[in-house]
Amino acid sequence: PSPESIKRAKEMDFVGLGLHPLFSSHFEEEELQRLRLVDSIKSYRSRADIFSEVVGRKRQRSGPNRGAKRRREEARQRDQEFYIPYRPKDFDSERGLSISGEGGAFEQQAAGAVLDLMGDEAQNLMRGQQQLKWDRKKKRFVGQSGQEDKKKIKTESGR
Structure with a gap:
């Protein structure tokens, strides 16, 4: 049709x-x-809908207490002017963008999530720490420390 x-x-x-x-x-x-x-x-249509009836009853009920509530909100607003927060407003975003610190960089979070399958004995632990890693700039194997000291990190966009 x-x-x-x-x-x-x-x-x-x-x-x-x-x-x-x-x-x-x-x-x-x-x-x-x-x-x-x-x-x-x-085919019946109500002249006054239910919503307007409910709102009308609510307005009648909450009429006298309205001023006290407004005064409390104004007092609360005045307190905010002199309030010094424990942390800055952009604390979370800055922590997420930071290179070092608590759980800021993705590499640190990934390193914390890695399961260590090396042995518990001292000999095996020393062998894991002395492992060599290829350095692209020096073009040779270098000893890897536990955490790399990097000032800048390349993102997915290559910057």
């Missing part, structure tokens, strides 16, 4: 058409009255 046909079918008033003569013998008068009542309920 085309969109125009669907619109015409929605606009058509099937309630006003009534029953087909073939079906009228199967329905009793009580059933027809019930159908008319249901149709009248479907």
Whole structure:
């Protein structure tokens, strides 16, 4: 069916058409009255919606206490002017962008999440610390310390 046909079918008033003569013998008068009542309920529209009634009752109930609440909020606003916070406003964002410190850099978080599968014996531990790592700038193997001292970190964009 085309969109125009669907619109015409929605606009058509099937309630006003009534029953087909073939079906009228199967329905009793009580059933027809019930159908008319249901149709009248479907077309009923309230003059005042429920929302406006509820809001009106709420306004009547909360009228006198409104001034006290507003004064408390104003006093709270005045206190904020002289309040010195424990941490700066941008503390979390700065911590996330920092290179060193508590859980700032991704490398530190990843290093903390690594499962160490080396042996517990002293000999095996020393072997793990003395492991060599290839340095691209020096083009040779260098001893790796536990944590690299980097001032700048390359991000995914290469900067």
